[in-house]
Amino acid sequence: MSADATVVEHGPAHAPSSLLRDTIGSILRQRSSLVGLVLLGIIVSGALLADVLTPYAPAQQLTSMEGAERLGTPCIHLLGCPTERPQFVMGLDENTRDVFSRVLHGARLSLVIGVTTVSLAIVVGTLIGAFAGFIGGWFDNIVMRIMDVLLAFPALVLVIFLATSLDALDIPVLTDRLIIAMLAIGIVAVPVYARVMRASVLSIREREFVLASRALGASQAGILFRRVLPNALTPLIVQGTLGIATAILEVAALSFLGLGAQPPTAEWGAMIGTVRNQVFSAPHLIIFPGVALSVSVLAFNLLGDGIRDALDPRLNR
Amino acid sequence: MLAFIGRRLLLTLPVLFGIILLVFTLTRLLPGDPCIAALQERATPQLCADFNRRFGLDEPIPVQFVSYLGDLATGNLGRSIQQGRDVSQIIVERLPVTIELTLFALTFAIVTGVLLGRLAARRRNSPADVATMMVANIGVSVPVFVLGLVLAFFFAVVLRGTPFSLPPSGLLSPGMRHEDLAIVWGMQGAEGFPRAVLDFVSHMTITSALISGQWEALYDGIRHMILPMVALGTIPMAIIARMTRSSMLDVLGLDYIRTARAKGASERLVIGRHAFRNALLPVVTVIGLSLGALLSGAVLTETIFRLPGVGSALFEAIASRDYIVVQAFTLVTALIYVTINLIVDLSYAYLDPRIRL
Numbered sequence: 001m002s003a004d005a006t007v008v009e010h011g012p013a014h015a016p017s018s019l020l021r022d023t024i025g026s027i028l029r030q031r032s033s034l035v036g037l038v039l040l041g042i043i044v045s046g047a048l049l050a051d052v053l054t055p056y057a058p059a060q061q062l063t064s065m066e067g068a069e070r071l072g073t074p075c076i077h078l079l080g081c082p083t084e085r086p087q088f089v090m091g092l093d094e095n096t097r098d099v100f101s102r103v104l105h106g107a108r109l110s111l112v113i114g115v116t117t118v119s120l121a122i123v124v125g126t127l128i129g130a131f132a133g134f135i136g137g138w139f140d141n142i143v144m145r146i147m148d149v150l151l152a153f154p155a156l157v158l159v160i161f162l163a164t165s166l167d168a169l170d171i172p173v174l175t176d177r178l179i180i181a182m183l184a185i186g187i188v189a190v191p192v193y194a195r196v197m198r199a200s201v202l203s204i205r206e207r208e209f210v211l212a213s214r215a216l217g218a219s220q221a222g223i224l225f226r227r228v229l230p231n232a233l234t235p236l237i238v239q240g241t242l243g244i245a246t247a248i249l250e251v252a253a254l255s256f257l258g259l260g261a262q263p264p265t266a267e268w269g270a271m272i273g274t275v276r277n278q279v280f281s282a283p284h285l286i287i288f289p290g291v292a293l294s295v296s297v298l299a300f301n302l303l304g305d306g307i308r309d310a311l312d313p314r315l316n317r
Numbered sequence: 318m319l320a321f322i323g324r325r326l327l328l329t330l331p332v333l334f335g336i337i338l339l340v341f342t343l344t345r346l347l348p349g350d351p352c353i354a355a356l357q358e359r360a361t362p363q364l365c366a367d368f369n370r371r372f373g374l375d376e377p378i379p380v381q382f383v384s385y386l387g388d389l390a391t392g393n394l395g396r397s398i399q400q401g402r403d404v405s406q407i408i409v410e411r412l413p414v415t416i417e418l419t420l421f422a423l424t425f426a427i428v429t430g431v432l433l434g435r436l437a438a439r440r441r442n443s444p445a446d447v448a449t450m451m452v453a454n455i456g457v458s459v460p461v462f463v464l465g466l467v468l469a470f471f472f473a474v475v476l477r478g479t480p481f482s483l484p485p486s487g488l489l490s491p492g493m494r495h496e497d498l499a500i501v502w503g504m505q506g507a508e509g510f511p512r513a514v515l516d517f518v519s520h521m522t523i524t525s526a527l528i529s530g531q532w533e534a535l536y537d538g539i540r541h542m543i544l545p546m547v548a549l550g551t552i553p554m555a556i557i558a559r560m561t562r563s564s565m566l567d568v569l570g571l572d573y574i575r576t577a578r579a580k581g582a583s584e585r586l587v588i589g590r591h592a593f594r595n596a597l598l599p600v601v602t603v604i605g606l607s608l609g610a611l612l613s614g615a616v617l618t619e620t621i622f623r624l625p626g627v628g629s630a631l632f633e634a635i636a637s638r639d640y641i642v643v644q645a646f647t648l649v650t651a652l653i654y655v656t657i658n659l660i661v662d663l664s665y666a667y668l669d670p671r672i673r674l
Contacts, residue, residue: 149335156613161647165343290463298458
């Protein structure tokens with residue numbers, strides 16, 4: 001997909017394979033995307049290997065275990081914790097569950113949440129933007145005004161509003177608050193992608209190569225998918241990467257407020273939210289999920305910034 | 318300029334209308350008969366029919382929408398299901414706290430962000446630049462509620478007993494006296510609008526302590542404000558720092574800067590007089606954008622630091638499923654957001670004449 005995008009962007013003079021390599025190379029040359037990729041690699045491997053790396057299940061209560069106590073502080077044998085105590089790298093939470101297991105499994109959940117909500121928003125957003133740009137006229141006007149209205153709210157406030165409303169509506173399919181939260185976050189993110197897509201449609205629609213394919217008898221759909229979409233890929237990828245960071249943050253914030261993932265789900269925001277009154281007695285319950293959350297958001301932010309800088313033709317070095 | 322203001326106002330109207338329509342539609346879709354909510358166990362079919370007629374709930378939806386617009390215009394935002402009070406009353410009590418917190422956070426964000434961005438741009442690629450941009454990147458990524466809780470833990474527990482310890486919750490220490498303005502100025506007799514203004518300002522603890530000379534309360538209030546201010550202001554601060562840096566670098570590459578340098582102007586003069594002022598223009602837009610982060614973050618900040626503002630009221634309303642309050646607060650926040658963005662746009666046009674064209 002990205003190979004196609006770069007071919008169209010830079011003209012047919014280069015061979016696709018070397019261009020793909022060039023693109024990846026220039027992304028990797030950006031310090032920020034490199035750091036972002038490394039951090040992301042750590043998080044993804046932690047999430048994939050969560051079952052192997054963690055000694056306990058995320059919801060398992062270790063009440064019957066010798067030496068395991070509620071809100072137990074971290075105990076690492078390598079760092080001089082007495083070996084007669086069982087090892088808990090990140091300590092135990094208010095229900096005597098292993099925090100390390102919960103944090104790693106939380107990574108899995110957060111990545112899935114981030115990628116799904118953004119994919120949903122990108123699919124819906126690009127379709128809306130493409131139709132608005134192609135059809136134009138009153139349709140474009142109405143659709144884009146609706147997008148303006150969605151953008152006129154502070155994002156988290158609108159997400160909270162949609163999530164409470166969807167929750168109160170009692171729609172049969174939507175009973176899980178986490179799904180409701182993801183849906184709300186996805187809806188709020190749609191206008192960003194719709195705008196990106198519409199802008200590329202408008203800028204490309206009248207270009208010579210599009211007119212040429214139209215003259216050759218290409219269908220509207222063909223033009224959309226072969227000519228317009230590849231050209232819109234760069235901003236969509238950049239926005240999407242940054243959007244994953246936002247989505248992870250917003251789901252965590254909603255769960256923190258009690259609107260997203262519900263206990264005992266191992267979700268970082270929910271984990272912090274349920275123990276926020278114990279921050280003074282058991283800070284490890286806040287710090288470990290908090291660091292995991294911040295690092296994930298940082299990874300996607302850095303990666304998005306790096307891709308933007310690498311692919312921005314105005315910054316050609 | 319007038320034509321520009323007029324055009325910008327006209328563009329805002331459909332958005333305002335859309336916001337109200339969206340909130341209205343979702344309100345009407347929600348289950349829960351308003352009659353049963355209001356009368357509770359006293360509700361009978363007969364009473365409910367009367368109730369619906371009295372409040373216009375038996376009218377067609379478009380008619381209801383018009384009367385809803387009328388309600389909004391007169392400040393009637395509905396009644397809290399849980400508290401049994403008018404939502405507008407709750408907002409008058411709680412909004413001042415949020416306004417004060419947001420203004421402090423915004424000031425912190427602008428001052429620190431602009432200083433850091435300017436420093437980074439002046440020493441491009443120096444360790445100071447790298448460090449500043451690392452702080453900015455991390456600052457954007459740490460969620461408000463994580464930063465807030467960590468700050469509270471550090472300053473209230475780790476530094477307890479040192480001069481640097483700071484209180485982690487509330488507006489004032491327990492037992493700290495803070496008199497309402499009406500009492501300090503001997504205006505208990507005031508009623509109506511003047512009294513409402515006095516009460517509104519009285520709820521802004523620091524401001525009212527400052528203007529009425531309650532120095533102990535002022536000192537205590539500022540100490541309580543520092544942690545929430547930093548927690549809420551860090552994300553906008555980081556955004557502003559990055560924007561200031563890149564905008565400074567853009568300007569420093571322009572011809573007139575080279576001319577100024579060629580004329581022998583000192584570096585201080587070039588940066589301070591020629592580059593900095595022009596570089597501030599894009600920063601104004603970012604300030605408008607960070608307002609969304611501030612209003613969103615206020616919900617989390619007020620919840621963590623137990624400040625009685627609109628945000629924590631929203632949190633309480635979520636917890637008790639008081640969706641009338643949630644909707645009213647969403648509406649009010651969106652209206653504030655749109656208005657301030659309008660002001661930012663207009664001031665941008667004032668600062669940069671090219672925009673007006």
